Amino acid sequence: MPKIDTFIKGILDILPLMIPVVPFGIIYGVIGVEIGFSPMEVFAMSFVIFAGSSQIAFAQLFAAGASPLVMISSVAVINSRHILYGAVLAEYLGKLRLTWKILLSYLMADQAFSVSSAYFKKNQKNKNVHFHMLGSGLTLWSLWQLSTLIGIVLGNIVPAQLGLEFAIPLTFFSLILSELRKLDHIVIILISGICSVLTYNFPFKIYIIFSAIFSLIISIMINKKFK
Amino acid sequence: MIWTWIFIAGIITFLTRYSMIALIKPKTLNETTKKALTYVPSAVFPAIIFPAVFLDKQGDFIYILSPQILAFFVAVIVGYLSKNVILTISSGLISFWIFSYFLY
Numbered sequence: 001m002p003k004i005d006t007f008i009k010g011i012l013d014i015l016p017l018m019i020p021v022v023p024f025g026i027i028y029g030v031i032g033v034e035i036g037f038s039p040m041e042v043f044a045m046s047f048v049i050f051a052g053s054s055q056i057a058f059a060q061l062f063a064a065g066a067s068p069l070v071m072i073s074s075v076a077v078i079n080s081r082h083i084l085y086g087a088v089l090a091e092y093l094g095k096l097r098l099t100w101k102i103l104l105s106y107l108m109a110d111q112a113f114s115v116s117s118a119y120f121k122k123n124q125k126n127k128n129v130h131f132h133m134l135g136s137g138l139t140l141w142s143l144w145q146l147s148t149l150i151g152i153v154l155g156n157i158v159p160a161q162l163g164l165e166f167a168i169p170l171t172f173f174s175l176i177l178s179e180l181r182k183l184d185h186i187v188i189i190l191i192s193g194i195c196s197v198l199t200y201n202f203p204f205k206i207y208i209i210f211s212a213i214f215s216l217i218i219s220i221m222i223n224k225k226f227k
Numbered sequence: 228m229i230w231t232w233i234f235i236a237g238i239i240t241f242l243t244r245y246s247m248i249a250l251i252k253p254k255t256l257n258e259t260t261k262k263a264l265t266y267v268p269s270a271v272f273p274a275i276i277f278p279a280v281f282l283d284k285q286g287d288f289i290y291i292l293s294p295q296i297l298a299f300f301v302a303v304i305v306g307y308l309s310k311n312v313i314l315t316i317s318s319g320l321i322s323f324w325i326f327s328y329f330l331y
Contacts, residue, residue: 019312048233048234049233050240051240054240068228068235075240076239082240082243082244083246083256084264084265094250101249105241105244105248162324163295163323163324163327169299170302171316174312174315174316176269176272177306177307177310178310180307184266188266188270189272189273192269192273192274193277196274196275208271212271215270216263219262219263219266219270223259223262
């Protein structure tokens, strides 16, 4: 398949997944402004970090007065799932030139990984598979920047009384919907959640990273025990 | 100062994405690590969700019949049944506004 066709296929494959991404970007933009960041800072996070959930957590922790070390390590834990994506994609992207590896790594967000890794698996003979991820990744990237901008503009208009901050837990909850039918995940969700409210007043706002690591250790123990 | 932290967060995020691809021989992660990484969203996100729903800014538990707790349970039910991201967020927000209007 020619490069341009593969590229377009990547765009088309990811488009349906963009329906929730756009409101998520808008919510991030609005909340970033309402929390007290400058429009430039809100936008820079979308450009530099380019990982929605960690951006919201980063902004929220900063606003709550967390120490930088806690902010950074929370971002690291939230984004550690990408290591798994990288391990899956390495088989296909490992042979590419350095610039390609860097570009596609930067674009490796959840949805791009999900559609392009599926495409790679099915089209092992296509030598230009990486153009698929360029298409999916760039589409996601552009819409994320655009929706952030819309959110920043709206954030200056939307009244704070609307309580849009409540969209933060709702958005994060919507990201784990697919886990709600798995018993092991429900146990981890409850352990992490209960741990976080109990440790909320620990110093330096370590409750997120503490609860995450605590429940991950429990998840490893559960798996060892039942397998 | 915030700019420094934004860039460090960006570099760390990039490294989580790049690390495995950068390896010359694609090394496969061991099974325990792989399995643990699939739990990351379920381990991290509730730690952001629960305090935002159940605690006030000082970290004290809020009244159980508060609009945001009721609205969150609406979102949980809608989310579980529909598995739809947009329906989940909008049902939660709209019921939050409705509960806030009637309970105050």
